[in-house]
Amino acid sequence: MTRRADVLIIGGGVNGLGCAYNLARRGVENIVVIERGYIGAGASGRCGAGIRQLWGMEENVILARESVKIYERLSGELRFNIFFRQGGYLMLVFDEREHELVSKTIPVQNRLGVPTRLLTGSEITEIAPGINLDGVLAAAYCPKGGVAYPYAVLWGYAEAARRLGVEIRVHTRVTHAARRDDGTYGVSTEKGDFIAPTIVNVAGARTKDIAAMIGIDIPTKPVRHEIAVTESLKPFLKPMVISLKKGFYFSQSLRGEIVGGIGDPNEPSSYYTGSSPDFLFRYARALRETFPPLGKARFIRQWAGLYDMSPDARPILGTVEGYEGYYHACGFSGHGFMISPMITKLLAELITTGKTSMPIDTLDLTRFAKGALTRDPYVVG
Amino acid sequence: MGKTILCHCEDVEVEEVYSALEQGFADLETLRRYTGIGTGKCQGKCCLVQTLRILASLARTNAAETKPLTGDPLLIHLPTIRPPVLPLRIADIVEAGETAVAHDKPRIEEERS
Amino acid sequence: MQTADTQRTVTFFFEGRVFRGNEGEPIAKALFTAGVRTLSYSVKYRRPRGIFCARGRCVACHMSVDGVPGVPTCITPLREGMRIEREGYQPFYGPLATVFIRLFPFPAGFYYRMFTRPAWLQRIFLGSLRRMAGVGRLPLDNTSVSPTSGSGRNNPLPVKDAYDVVVVGSGMSGMAAALSSAHHGSEVLLVDECRLPGGHSIGHQSDTELTSARDQLIERIKGHVAVEHRPDIVAYGFYPPNTLLLGSGGPTGMKRVSARSFVFATGANDVVPLFENNDTPGILGERAIRLLLERDHWRPGRKAVVYGAGEALHATVSLLLHHGIEVAAAVDPTDAASAGGNRGALHGVRTFANARIRTAKGGAWIRAVEGTHAGGRERFSLACDLLCIALPGQPAYELPHQAGFEYALSESPIEEFEVMRPVTRFRTTGPEPARDTISFFIVGEASGDSHWRTKIEDGERAGAQAAAAVRA
Numbered sequence: 029m030t031r032r033a034d035v036l037i038i039g040g041g042v043n044g045l046g047c048a049y050n051l052a053r054r055g056v057e058n059i060v061v062i063e064r065g066y067i068g069a070g071a072s073g074r075c076g077a078g079i080r081q082l083w084g085m086e087e088n089v090i091l092a093r094e095s096v097k098i099y100e101r102l103s104g105e106l107r108f109n110i111f112f113r114q115g116g117y118l119m120l121v122f123d124e125r126e127h128e129l130v131s132k133t134i135p136v137q138n139r140l141g142v143p144t145r146l147l148t149g150s151e152i153t154e155i156a157p158g159i160n161l162d163g164v165l166a167a168a169y170c171p172k173g174g175v176a177y178p179y180a181v182l183w184g185y186a187e188a189a190r191r192l193g194v195e196i197r198v199h200t201r202v203t204h205a206a207r208r209d210d211g212t213y214g215v216s217t218e219k220g221d222f223i224a225p226t227i228v229n230v231a232g233a234r235t236k237d238i239a240a241m242i243g244i245d246i247p248t249k250p251v252r253h254e255i256a257v258t259e260s261l262k263p264f265l266k267p268m269v270i271s272l273k274k275g276f277y278f279s280q281s282l283r284g285e286i287v288g289g290i291g292d293p294n295e296p297s298s299y300y301t302g303s304s305p306d307f308l309f310r311y312a313r314a315l316r317e318t319f320p321p322l323g324k325a326r327f328i329r330q331w332a333g334l335y336d337m338s339p340d341a342r343p344i345l346g347t348v349e350g351y352e353g354y355y356h357a358c359g360f361s362g363h364g365f366m367i368s369p370m371i372t373k374l375l376a377e378l379i380t381t382g383k384t385s386m387p388i389d390t391l392d393l394t395r396f397a398k399g400a401l402t403r404d405p406y407v408v409g
Numbered sequence: 410m411g412k413t414i415l416c417h418c419e420d421v422e423v424e425e426v427y428s429a430l431e432q433g434f435a436d437l438e439t440l441r442r443y444t445g446i447g448t449g450k451c452q453g454k455c456c457l458v459q460t461l462r463i464l465a466s467l468a469r470t471n472a473a474e475t476k477p478l479t480g481d482p483l484l485i486h487l488p489t490i491r492p493p494v495l496p497l498r499i500a501d502i503v504e505a506g507e508t509a510v511a512h513d514k515p516r517i518e519e520e521r522s
Numbered sequence: 523m524q525t526a527d528t529q530r531t532v533t534f535f536f537e538g539r540v541f542r543g544n545e546g547e548p549i550a551k552a553l554f555t556a557g558v559r560t561l562s563y564s565v566k567y568r569r570p571r572g573i574f575c576a577r578g579r580c581v582a583c584h585m586s587v588d589g590v591p592g593v594p595t596c597i598t599p600l601r602e603g604m605r606i607e608r609e610g611y612q613p614f615y616g617p618l619a620t621v622f623i624r625l626f627p628f629p630a631g632f633y634y635r636m637f638t639r640p641a642w643l644q645r646i647f648l649g650s651l652r653r654m655a656g657v658g659r660l661p662l663d664n665t666s667v668s669p670t671s672g673s674g675r676n677n678p679l680p681v682k683d684a685y686d687v688v689v690v691g692s693g694m695s696g697m698a699a700a701l702s703s704a705h706h707g708s709e710v711l712l713v714d715e716c717r718l719p720g721g722h723s724i725g726h727q728s729d730t731e732l733t734s735a736r737d738q739l740i741e742r743i744k745g746h747v748a749v750e751h752r753p754d755i756v757a758y759g760f761y762p763p764n765t766l767l768l769g770s771g772g773p774t775g776m777k778r779v780s781a782r783s784f785v786f787a788t789g790a791n792d793v794v795p796l797f798e799n800n801d802t803p804g805i806l807g808e809r810a811i812r813l814l815l816e817r818d819h820w821r822p823g824r825k826a827v828v829y830g831a832g833e834a835l836h837a838t839v840s841l842l843l844h845h846g847i848e849v850a851a852a853v854d855p856t857d858a859a860s861a862g863g864n865r866g867a868l869h870g871v872r873t874f875a876n877a878r879i880r881t882a883k884g885g886a887w888i889r890a891v892e893g894t895h896a897g898g899r900e901r902f903s904l905a906c907d908l909l910c911i912a913l914p915g916q917p918a919y920e921l922p923h924q925a926g927f928e929y930a931l932s933e934s935p936i937e938e939f940e941v942m943r944p945v946t947r948f949r950t951t952g953p954e955p956a957r958d959t960i961s962f963f964i965v966g967e968a969s970g971d972s973h974w975r976t977k978i979e980d981g982e983r984a985g986a987q988a989a990a991a992v993r994a
Contacts, residue, residue: 066439067439068438068439103638103641103644104638104640104644109636109644111648113652179439179443180634184634198436259449259450259496260450260565260656261657262655263655263656264662282651282652282655284652284656284657302762303492303761304761305761305765308767312502312503313503315499316503321663322499322660323498324499324500324590325592325660326498326592327493327496327498327499327502328449328452328496329493330491330492411799414564414800417564417581417801418580419565420564420565420566421630423796425629428630429630431629432629434630434631443630451579454575454916455580455791455794457916457942458916459796462931462940465940485931486929487919487923487929490920491924492759492767493759493767495578497769502776505775
């Protein structure tokens with residue numbers, strides 16, 4: 029039983045569904061999205077859903093800035109509330125090196141239209157009463173950043189895509205994929221086979237596995253990152269608080285829960301998404317140190333998801349020479365959700381017109397072969 | 410005008426399950442997140458089995474007109490149960506003085522969701 | 523357990539009023555005695571809620587204590603000078619939103635589809651939802667009142683980091699397993715979140731053989747040289763491959779322990795079936811009412827209706843009568859013949875067969891129940907101030923599920939009997955127990971068994987197998 033589609037999208041996360049929606053809006057028909065679990069089973073449903081424009085590299089700032097603009101109007105467009113609360117982003121600065129970094133990058137962001145400013149002392153506690161200022165030299169604050177409810181984004185895209193004729197198949201796991209002799213792509217799953225001339229590989233941490241089946245080598249690695257949530261409390265924290273140095277982030281969701289996590293520099297690469305007690309201890313300590321009143325709150329759940337890490341922690345987007353009709357987007361290294369609207373817009377442009385409204389050659393897969401990679405220091409968590 | 414409460418923590422009535430199913434949220438995991446059932450402080454201790462009974466009875470009688478948007482219809486299974494089993498206060502964890510030592514990795518590299 | 527350590531009376535403050543209560547008794551009980559029965563308001567419809575699970579499992583009794591939000595007052599001891607407040611109450615906004623929600627029947631997830639445009643309206647809507655959400659209030663001052671997760675006592679943690687066998691739950695099956703493992707040469711850790719051993723079997727039982735078997739187990743556990751017994755210790759989570767995270771319920775300690783074999787004797791949770799107003803305070807599961815009566819010496823009512831079947835029904839009726847609570851009627855969803863008719867404890871108690879409760883009435887506290895019997899053909903209405911549910915409990919699945927056990931719904935013609943049961947009661951991380959594998963066992967009510975003889979037998983057998991797995 030083979031289903032022939034015009035576009036087959038592998039991955040039903042925020043990129044897969046967003047891409048399907050964008051393609052359908054441009055008039056593409058016969059689109060099928062296949063997802064191995066339930067909608068949100070992957071990183072899109074596990075992430076902290078922070079949306080920020082605080083980045084170092086111009087490319088990231090622009091991607092994030094444009095994505096924020098799309099997120100701001102997405103509820104109206106999809107007729108589904110995505111609960112994007114723009115409470116701001118507060119990045120705490122703990123040492124001179126970081127201080128130097130933000131002092132250099134804030135003007136870059138400002139020049140590109142992102143209203144970040146540097147705060148000190150009581151200015152910080154005004155934005156976020158309760159913060160412990162010990163050791164905090166300053167904070168970079170962007171009022172336009174915020175948090176969304178990731179499931180709402182996924183459901184909104186899914187329903188809108190369906191209204192436009194997209195078929196979404198869940199609990200459909202890919203077992204084999206290959207380029208066929210006639211240049212189309214054949215994908216076998218546990219629930220049937222698919223053939224399509226255009227295939228979009230946006231399978232999160234498993235993008236590289238799908239690519240490998242087809243014969244493409246993507247140098248990404250899955251790395252577990254843990255996250256925990258507290259009981260819901262009356263609103264008291266407006267911004268998302270992050271620290272690059274200490275590797276943590278936390279914010280208060282619309283329901284009132286504090287959602288956040290802390291990275292582990294020693295975490296090896298794996299597909300494991302179980303939880304650990306180590307994480308609870310490290311994260312609890314970081315939370316209590318940074319925001320002492322939170323000592324009285326209680327964790328009710330911890331979980332984990334996978335960052336799809338690329339060698340330079342920057343996304344991989346575009347096509348692969350010799351594989352016409354194949355498109356991919358991966359390697360988001362923990363910040364895929366916040367730039368997804370722009371990524372899927374670029375993908376849809378690339379697929380339908382062959383051109384993109386902003387240059388994406390710096391995100392091409394071939395950059396790894398050329399060496400000399402640059403890394404944006406603003407990667408967290 | 411009494412209410413039949415299914416999820417005490419999030420104050421979800423029974424009718425909302427049927428309403429969510431009609432809207433296409435048939436997978437337990439998405440049904441939970443969409444209605445809020447089992448996502449509150451008790452993480453489903455007071456409501457999960459009652460929800461599963463409803464889904465099982467619908468599956469048996471095939472009475473559900475589900476348009477699965479987001480999942481296979483009416484699979485009866487536990488959602489992923491995660492620690493902590495009971496709410497755990499952050500100050501208690503911190504004051505316990507445990508330090509992160511060797512990394513806990515399972516010896517068996519099985520995938521767990 | 524002595525609920526009041528010294529029987530000393532202390533002063534406490536509730537929403538500005540001064541009361542006196544016994545030191546060490548559950549805060550919820552002290553409030554009840556003082557005439558306060560509504561402990562919280564539900565988050566959306568603001569329905570009054572009161573004592574419910576009595577074990578720190580639900581949220582009905584959560585209150586703000588000395589500025590700490592979400593304290594489970596059913597298991598937190600009263601201390602001198604405590605300031606207690608109900609949570610989530612917004613004088614103006616709350617009732618307005620409640621009336622609004624009650625008047626309009628909104629389908630599930632309506633807030634995803636309302637006010638999606640224009641953007642400014644969406645933002646206002648978002649702001650309103652945010653203000654309405656959340657229950658407890660986190661005080662932003664940095665007072666260093668010691669918050670408590672559980673009982674607030676400084677309970678001693680296990681001495682070692684690693685044991686041969688760890689048994690979670692000191693009910694009859696857990697105690698039997700611990701003793702059996704020790705007998706077969708293992709070093710055993712036995713933990714339970716309750717201070718009293720005995721689990722579901724504590725207190726009065728009409729079956730004297732049960733009582734004597736239980737007491738013997740408790741006696742043998744005491745001071746056993748190879749069983750380290752740590753009561754009042756909560757198992758917060760199981761982390762593969764073999765780590766159990768334990769906490770003392772207070773700020774003095776958490777500990778990770780590992781073992782070669784784990785026995786989960788975690789019991790079961792009360793399940794309140796679905797009927798109108800099933801969240802009315804005064805509706806208590808059989809475990810809850812047993813804990814209130816036996817652990818806390820707290821009689822929450824005078825006249826009860828018991829909704830249940832089988833042994834649980836008999837045991838609960840017997841318990842209530844023993845504590846001087848009148849049993850107005852027994853409501854049994856099975857037919858009278860399989861329920862054994864009016865024998866034993868049910869002698870003289872009016873029983874409705876093929877019956878179901880349809881509505882609870884009362885609002886802030888239950889005052890009557892209505893239902894149908896004779897297969898739905900007849901109705902009944904009973905005045906009461908307690909409704910005890912003695913239907914099958916849900917086996918506690920949290921720790922076993924984290925350890926890899928799968929669960930399936932046990933099908934039954936009576937829907938209230940359907941619970942999730944573990945598909946297997948034993949698993950090991952290799953093809954069979956060996957030197958580098960971990961073994962897991964589920965016994966007692968956690969596996970779906972409820973008869974006490976079976977619990978002891980299963981516990982003994984699992985304990986022996988657990989010890990054997992360690993020696994493998």
